[in-house]
Amino acid sequence: MDLFQGMKTFVAVVEAGSFVGAMDSTGLSKPAISRHVNELEQHLGVRLLQRTTRRLSLTSEGETYLQRCRDILLAVDEAESELSDSSGEIRGRLRIGAPQTFGAMHLAALWGRFVTENPHLTLDIVLADRVVDLVEEGFDLAVRIGRLPDSGLVSRKLADTRMVLCASPEYVARHGQLTHPQDLAAHAAISYSYWSGGDTWSFKGPENEEISVRIRSRLHANNGDTCRAAALAHQGIILQPDFLIHEDLRSGALIELMPDWRAATIPIHAVYPTRKHLPLKVRRLLDFLVEALREPAWRS
Known part of the structure; x- marks a missing residue:
């Protein structure tokens, strides 16, 4: 058996949560993935995964072996990077995490160019709005939107995005224009579940005065596209980043409300684990x- 391939496949299955899910990251068929894991278990003489019709879980032996596999794969990856450093040509795999909407709208079109420029590199792109654990889940880098908590991660700023209060013209015509944040109390809001302020929205006025308002949410969603779609369907007011709704503002499908009262501007960072030697x-x-x-589409 190919022990190294078995280890890579085992890690991929755990990270994807299923044999089917591992097909995308490995490029293997489900029978091939199952065969690699079975051969690995036979070689080790232990069961690594508990399989049922509904879920997949690690055995205690599997948990121990998983971390060892990750350490070994990381060491191989770094060895390839050291060779790349000397030749100037990068090889190996890059596992990258990014938020779903931002990743689809503003990063997806970039990967083809990056791979063309680095033909010996393989990319594993994972889109998820949750905060992934870079070390535990084997990520080389992740894009994160918002203030970064104190951690052992290293960050590099990529851009900023401005939160914009907006609604459709039809909604405004039906329910009236807003002139002050306190007017939000009389309106239906569509809120993003992961927003750090929850159902409290904060603004800074023309004289730098600050005010926070508790909104009345008609709909909560953990996905910005869903909030945007509800606003386009005239269901209420949203507070969303301009990277998401910039085209709607340009076309007039959504209009900015209370432009003199500004919500937060949020940084977008790339974060990566602290390493003594950062791979090329x-x-x-x-x-x-x-x-x-450097000049993002939502600013042009």
């Missing part, structure tokens, strides 16, 4: 993203 492939990706987002 990560440095190359960081430089690429900084340059690609």
Whole structure:
């Protein structure tokens, strides 16, 4: 059996949560994935995964072996990066995390160019709005939107996004224009579940006065696209980043409300684990993203 392939496949199955889910990251068929894991278990003489029709879970032996596999795969990856450093050509795999909407709207079109420029590199892109654990889940880099908590991660700023209060013209015609944040109390709001302020929205006025308002939410969603769609259907007011709704503002499908009262401007960072030796492939990706987002589409 190919022990190294078995280890890579086992880690991929755990990270994807299923044999089917691991097909995308490995490029293997489900029978091939199952065969690699079975051969690995037979070689080790222990069961690594508990399989049922509904879920997949690690055995205690599997939990121990998973961390060892990750350490070994990381060491191989770093060895490839050291060779790349000497030749100037990057090789290996990059596992990258990004928020769903931002990743689809503003990063998806970039990956083809990056791979073309680095033909010996393989990308594993994971889109999720949750905060992934870079070390535990084997990520080389993740894009995060918002203030970064204190952690052992290293960050590099890529861009900013401005939160914009807006609604459809039809909604405003039906329910009236807003002139002050306190007017929000009489309106239906569509709120984003992961917003750090919850159902409290904060603004800074023309004289730098600050005010926070408790909104009356008609709909909560953990996805910005869903909030945007509800606003376009004239269901209420949203507070969303301009990277998401910039085209709607340009076309007039949504209009900004109370432009003299500004909500937060939020940084967008690339974060990566602290390492004594940063692999060339990560440095190359960081430089690429900084340059690609120097003049972001939502600002042009």
